[in-house]
Amino acid sequence: MSLGEPLVRTRPPARPVSGTAVALRGVTRLFGALPGLVRATLHVDRGETIWLCGPNGSGKSTLLRIIATALSPTFGEGTVLGHDLVSGRIGIRARTDLLGHHFRLYEDLTAAENLRFTCTLHGLDPAGIHAALDSVGMDEVADVRTGGFSQGMRQRLALARCRLRDPDLLLLDEPYAGLDVDARVVVDDLLAGARERGRTILLASHEPPPPALIDRTVSIDGGRLTGITGTTGEADR
Amino acid sequence: MTSVTSRTADLGGARTAPAGVTGTAGTAGASRSTGVVRIAGVAWAIAVKDLRIEVRGRYALVSVLPFAATMLLAFGFALGPGRTLLVQTAPGLLWLAALFAAVELFHRSYQAEADGGALEGLLLAPVDKGAIYLGKAFAAAVQLLVLFAATTALVIVLFGLPIGPRPGLLALTVLLGTVGLAALGSLLGLLAVAARSRQAALPLLVLPLVSPVLIAAIRSTALLTAGRTDQVGGWLGLLAAFDAAFVATGFLVFAHLLED
Numbered sequence: 243m244s245l246g247e248p249l250v251r252t253r254p255p256a257r258p259v260s261g262t263a264v265a266l267r268g269v270t271r272l273f274g275a276l277p278g279l280v281r282a283t284l285h286v287d288r289g290e291t292i293w294l295c296g297p298n299g300s301g302k303s304t305l306l307r308i309i310a311t312a313l314s315p316t317f318g319e320g321t322v323l324g325h326d327l328v329s330g331r332i333g334i335r336a337r338t339d340l341l342g343h344h345f346r347l348y349e350d351l352t353a354a355e356n357l358r359f360t361c362t363l364h365g366l367d368p369a370g371i372h373a374a375l376d377s378v379g380m381d382e383v384a385d386v387r388t389g390g391f392s393q394g395m396r397q398r399l400a401l402a403r404c405r406l407r408d409p410d411l412l413l414l415d416e417p418y419a420g421l422d423v424d425a426r427v428v429v430d431d432l433l434a435g436a437r438e439r440g441r442t443i444l445l446a447s448h449e450p451p452p453p454a455l456i457d458r459t460v461s462i463d464g465g466r467l468t469g470i471t472g473t474t475g476e477a478d479r
Numbered sequence: 480m481t482s483v484t485s486r487t488a489d490l491g492g493a494r495t496a497p498a499g500v501t502g503t504a505g506t507a508g509a510s511r512s513t514g515v516v517r518i519a520g521v522a523w524a525i526a527v528k529d530l531r532i533e534v535r536g537r538y539a540l541v542s543v544l545p546f547a548a549t550m551l552l553a554f555g556f557a558l559g560p561g562r563t564l565l566v567q568t569a570p571g572l573l574w575l576a577a578l579f580a581a582v583e584l585f586h587r588s589y590q591a592e593a594d595g596g597a598l599e600g601l602l603l604a605p606v607d608k609g610a611i612y613l614g615k616a617f618a619a620a621v622q623l624l625v626l627f628a629a630t631t632a633l634v635i636v637l638f639g640l641p642i643g644p645r646p647g648l649l650a651l652t653v654l655l656g657t658v659g660l661a662a663l664g665s666l667l668g669l670l671a672v673a674a675r676s677r678q679a680a681l682p683l684l685v686l687p688l689v690s691p692v693l694i695a696a697i698r699s700t701a702l703l704t705a706g707r708t709d710q711v712g713g714w715l716g717l718l719a720a721f722d723a724a725f726v727a728t729g730f731l732v733f734a735h736l737l738e739d
Contacts, residue, residue: 351528364604
């Protein structure tokens with residue numbers, strides 16, 4: 243992919259897939275006495291791309307972190323890619339990637355070393371590292387330590403990690419935050435490529451992604467799923 | 480809502496199965512063997528990563544080692560110029576300096592993980608979390624051995640501490656002692672980085688629990704540097720027992736601490 247390519251304007255053909263990617267039933271997460279997520283019930287089919295929208299502190303990140311198993315639900319139950327949200331954590335983690343507010347990089351390691359470490363942890367073939375870096379325009383700095391990288395470069399490297407892992411379920415938390423126009427194209431290309439391969443994507447963002455890249459929009463406010471637009475699945479209060 | 484069934488269809492491309500993910504074939508023995516290899520591979524990767532970060536950042540060199548050296552110098556001045564007293568107290572001072580420097584080292588090791596959110600990356604990796612513990616403990620033990628070698632040289636020069644007639648047993652004491660410190664510190668360092676009080680919490684957790692290791696190591700070192708070997712075996716046995724207990728405990732409970 244070159245960074246100069248135009249942003250995708252038409253909805254890329256998603257690979258036909260069937261089944262349930264995410265099924266949450268009455269999931270609540272409390273932080274002390276404060277509710278981060280309240281009785282969230284959500285069904286996401288495989289291959290769908292969902293945009294989670296809502297104000298700061300609405301529960302978007304909490305929802306994504308619960309699906310990624312970084313947080314346990316206080317109440318409720320659910321499955322992700324067929325694995326139970328609590329007892330099937332390892333199975334979920336093997337096939338899910340969360341790109342959150344932190345980029346999970348080691349500053350004293352180079353870009354390639356960071357990705358090689360990811361390969362070891364996830365049992366991936368490191369042969370794809372340079373292709374992943376090239377896909378976000380960072381192959382030239384593969385051997386540079388990430389401590390000197392700008393915020394945008396770190397985010398690109400984190401996106402390269404997502405490409406390298408190519409998970410079945412991709413969870414993106416504010417992927418456009420702090421990015422320039424070129425870097426936004428990288429995010430959109432990641433989304434488009436994942437859609438083409440039939441991956442399921444949940445994207446939480448203040449800024450709307452290109453409409454061509456999303457299937458449904460789920461609104462969240464005060465920890466509650468408040469609305470949904472789209473044609474498949476459902477979200478209940 | 481559509482009913483949810485357990486599905487295992489893999490939409491992903493070719494990849495090796497991470498440890499812990501149920502496979503479809505293979506004997507139990509082969510799976511166990513593969514699991515052990517995978518744990519060893521992940522532990523080695525974690526250790527190499529930690530040591531590479533340390534070598535490049537030189538954190539121990541610029542902060543931990545000067546701290547230990549300053550502490551030894553301060554003890555030396557406080558005890559005065561009497562050589563007999565210095566030699567008698569040197570084993571204890573050596574291990575105390577190593578202990579306090581180790582606390583800083585453990586804190587730094589986990590702080591590096593927490594700062595960039597990398598700890599969450601370890602949490603979400605589909606690996607046996609015990610492997611992460613083993614890797615971090617191994618890297619900490621290597622760093623502690625280097626640190627101990629430097630502080631021992633300083634103690635020999637400053638306090639005139641003799642090596643004794645059994646340097647092999649002394650080296651074994653150092654090895655077992657540092658493994659014990661690393662095993663416990665690598666477990667409690669994780670707790671400390673999650674605590675609100677952070678750095679202040681680590682010494683409070685480490686110091687009481689590490690006392691048996693510290694006492695055995697000091698006693699064994701004191702006997703060997705005094706040229707005696709009569710009770711050394713017992714102290715070394717105690718050190719080995721605590722090392723085994725700490726490593727086993729760390730391997731088993733690390734996942735619970737990381738998840739919670």
